[in-house]
Amino acid sequence: MINDRELELLINDVFEYHGFDFSGYSRASLKRRVDRLYQLDGFKSVGEMLSRVRTEPEYFKRMIEEITVNVTEMFRDxxxxxxxxxxxxxxxxxxxxxxxxxxxxxxxxxxxxxxxxxxxxxxxxxxxxxxxxxxxxxxxxxxxxxxxxxxxxxxxxxxxxxxxxxxxxxxxxxxxxxxxxxxxxxxxxxxxxxxxxxxxxxxxxxxxxxxxxxxxxxxxxxxxxxxxxxxxxxxxxxxxxxxxxxxxxxxxxxxxxxxxxxxxxxxxx
CATH class of the missing domain: 3.40.50.150 (Vaccinia Virus protein VP39)
Structure with missing residues (x-):
């Protein structure tokens, strides 16, 4: 599980390496989604996750896809x-x-x-x-x-x-x-x-x-x-x-x- 300091490191790295700014996202919601991805992909450490985000464009793309997806349906509400x-x-x-x-x-x-x-x-x-x-x-x-x-x-x-x-x-x-x-x-x-x-x-x-x-x-x-x-x-x-x-x-x-x-x-x- 990722802690608050590690989440800030991830937000900073995403902006520095890829230009995506998640700094204004609700921390609680973002943390839930990052935790889910962390578990899905079987990381042993946050450092391992950060390394892949920094150096692998395809993995960064996957991360964006996972943490930004919103549940929806036809004629919702x-x-x-x-x-x-x-x-x-x-x-x-x-x-x-x-x-x-x-x-x-x-x-x-x-x-x-x-x-x-x-x-x-x-x-x-x-x-x-x-x-x-x-x-x-x-x-x-x-x-x-x-x-x-x-x-x-x-x-x-x-x-x-x-x-x-x-x-x-x-x-x-x-x-x-x-x-x-x-x-x-x-x-x-x-x-x-x-x-x-x-x-x-x-x-x-x-x-x-x-x-x-x-x-x-x-x-x-x-x-x-x-x-x-x-x-x-x-x-x-x-x-x-x-x-x-x-x-x-x-x-x-x-x-x-x-x-x-x-x-x-x-x-x-």
Missing amino acids: PLFYKVLREEIIPVLATKPFIRIWHAGCASGEEVYSMAILLQEANLLHKSLMYATDINPLVLQTAKKGIFPLQMMKQYSENYRISGGKKDFSDYYTANYGFAKFGSDFTAKMVFSEHSLVSDGSFNEFDLILCRNVLIYFDKELQDRAFTLFDDSLAKLGYLALGTKETLKFSSLQKTYTQHNKDKIWKKKE
Whole structure:
């Protein structure tokens, strides 16, 4: 198990050798993930782990993949998607073109959920979804749009609770234990590596979703991410956060109004 001093050494080495800055991540969360990797890979000492991180680019890549992966699912928190379906998307429908950013998209399930909502509202043709993550491996999964077939029963139930009326299986093709979602969805998606820690704004969006990512950041890094989202959000645009994340107590709070409890915030004009 890694102690606090060793964790700081790892954070410093990662930044010095690879330019990734984990200094703003919640120490408790980061420590849990590093401990898990330490055990998975059978290290005898922290020095052995640090040596591999410093000298083996492929191992560093593995480390990034393991400690940044976020658990996600399609139509996660179905009542949130019900609000999107019934209250937010009808407003976006008035725009000539819709740009949406999924920040920290992980393996992409929520991006495909959004694509389904847009298609059912007959808006997919005039929409573009940008899906970004720091982890290149999960982005590869997201691009393929292929997910375990065993998850479809749960996803179908989430979809139904969110207000979906169609047969969920119409949206994918089942084959060899996997469900593949159609190219009509992926054609409206742009996948790219992007760090909320070090990268800047790259477009103006009508809706930004960053759900259950900021809980891993300390307050300073959360504020940086909020500023980035503010710079990237059009006036009267929407920012959707996770259930334990909020703009309250942020310097930007006064420029936003809460649309739906803490989950969705609308930028003032």
